[in-house]
Amino acid sequence: MTVEAPAKINLRLAVGPVRADGYHEVLTVYFAVGIRDRLRASAADDLTVEVVGRQAELVPVDSSNLAVRAARLLAERAGVRAGAHLRIDKRIPVAGGMAGGSADAAAALVACDRLWNLNLGRDALIELGAELGSDVPFAVHGGVALGSGRGERLDPLPTRHVFDWVLVPAEGGLSTPAVYAECDRIREETGWEPVPPRVEEELIGALERGDAAALGRALANDLQPAALRLNPALEATLRTGRELGALGALVSGSGPTCAFLAADGAHAAALCKGFAEAGHTAIHGTGPAPGPRVVDDGRYPDEAAWCAAFPAADSLT
Known part of the structure; x- marks a missing residue:
């Protein structure tokens, strides 16, 4: 299976x-x-x-x-x-x-x-x-x-739109607990007052309308300052994506992969090309994607037969 x-x-x-x-x-x-x-x-x-x-x-x-x-x-x-x-x-x-x-x-x-x-x-x-x-x-x-x-x-x-993303992995990984701990240290240093987390209506509305430009402006990650402190090179990666024309850029989750929103597939391909010329690996993926899906129920006798039947759908530059 x-x-x-x-x-x-x-x-x-x-x-x-x-x-x-x-x-x-x-x-x-x-x-x-x-x-x-x-x-x-x-x-x-x-x-x-x-x-x-x-x-x-x-x-x-x-x-x-x-x-x-x-x-x-x-x-x-x-x-x-x-x-x-x-x-x-x-x-x-x-x-x-x-x-x-x-x-x-x-x-x-x-x-x-x-x-x-x-x-x-x-x-x-x-x-x-x-x-x-x-x-x-x-x-x-x-x-x-x-x-x-x-x-x-x-x-x-709800969303009625397919969005194109370019993901740029970084060398090495970041521990999620370490990033959260660094976030806590930054907040202690800056005197952050505890407030309940909230998601802005602008982002929800942009998703529902399929407005990629508005969605790009609304992207935000409270863990990003901590990830950037632990891996300062990520700031240059984010800056490169913005200079290449990404609609939005942020560190994905606890990092260190950086995510860039494109206007469409052609724009995503151009971003991948720009990142490749800058010395980065860039992966193009679309979404929202469905959850886990069965692609082989045992009918294919070996890996080669399975790969021939289900070629990779995602491009890698």
């Missing part, structure tokens, strides 16, 4: 004060973008994982792997004694603020639900995802949604 799951961008990430449980209260606009990891689940006696593809060496292949944890949780809650070998093909930047690990967990939940004939349904898988991490419920959901709490409570948001 092979499943693809998309990356996410936080169009708005508003970070409130620290809660009693140690998490920050957040309000965020999740947006699934069509850069996808692929996970193949095969019947096995135990739960094992292998990782191939971009930055595969950075992903753990033991019991700490989030996809393995997802499959184990699913088996426990469903009361089944079942195993699976998970093969993850990485395309989403690792530790890049795009929820690649959460996408893999979501793909594992969907794939193993089908592989083991559980048929629990998306809502049940979303509930399980909340036990694995703040971004996993949205990784199961896909599309566009408002996330609240620590990000795990979702309300779908």
Whole structure:
């Protein structure tokens, strides 16, 4: 059973004060973008994982792997004694603020639900995802949604438009806990007064109208100053995107991937070309993308046959 799951961008990430449980209260606009990891689940006696593809060496292949944890949780809650070998093909930047690990967990939940004939349904898988991490419920959901709490409570948001994005990964990754801790330090230094997080109506309206220019102006990330302090080179990447004419630019989530909004596909291609000339890798993805989708139900006997049937839909420059 092979499943693809998309990356996410936080169009708005508003970070409130620290809660009693140690998490920050957040309000965020999740947006699934069509850069996808692929996970193949095969019947096995135990739960094992292998990782191939971009930055595969950075992903753990033991019991700490989030996809393995997802499959184990699913088996426990469903009361089944079942195993699976998970093969993850990485395309989403690792530790890049795009929820690649959460996408893999979501793909594992969907794939193993089908592989083991559980048929629990998306809502049940979303509930399980909340036990694995703040971004996993949205990784199961896909599309566009408002996330609240620590990000795990979702309300779908309407949009009638397909938006084009250019994602520029950075060397190395950023630890999400480290970025939040740096955000807290910056706030302490500047005397920040705790206020509830909020999402501006301008952004919600731009999404609903399909107004890319207005959406670009409304993009904002409260974690961006912390990410820039931890990785100052990101400021130059953001500046390059603005100079190339991106409608909007921000650090994605906790970073260090930077996201740039384009007017359309041709504009995105021009941005990719400009970034390549400046020495950056740039990935073009569109969205909102659907959540995890089954692209192979076991009918294809080997990897070559599967890849021929389902070629990559996302361009890489």
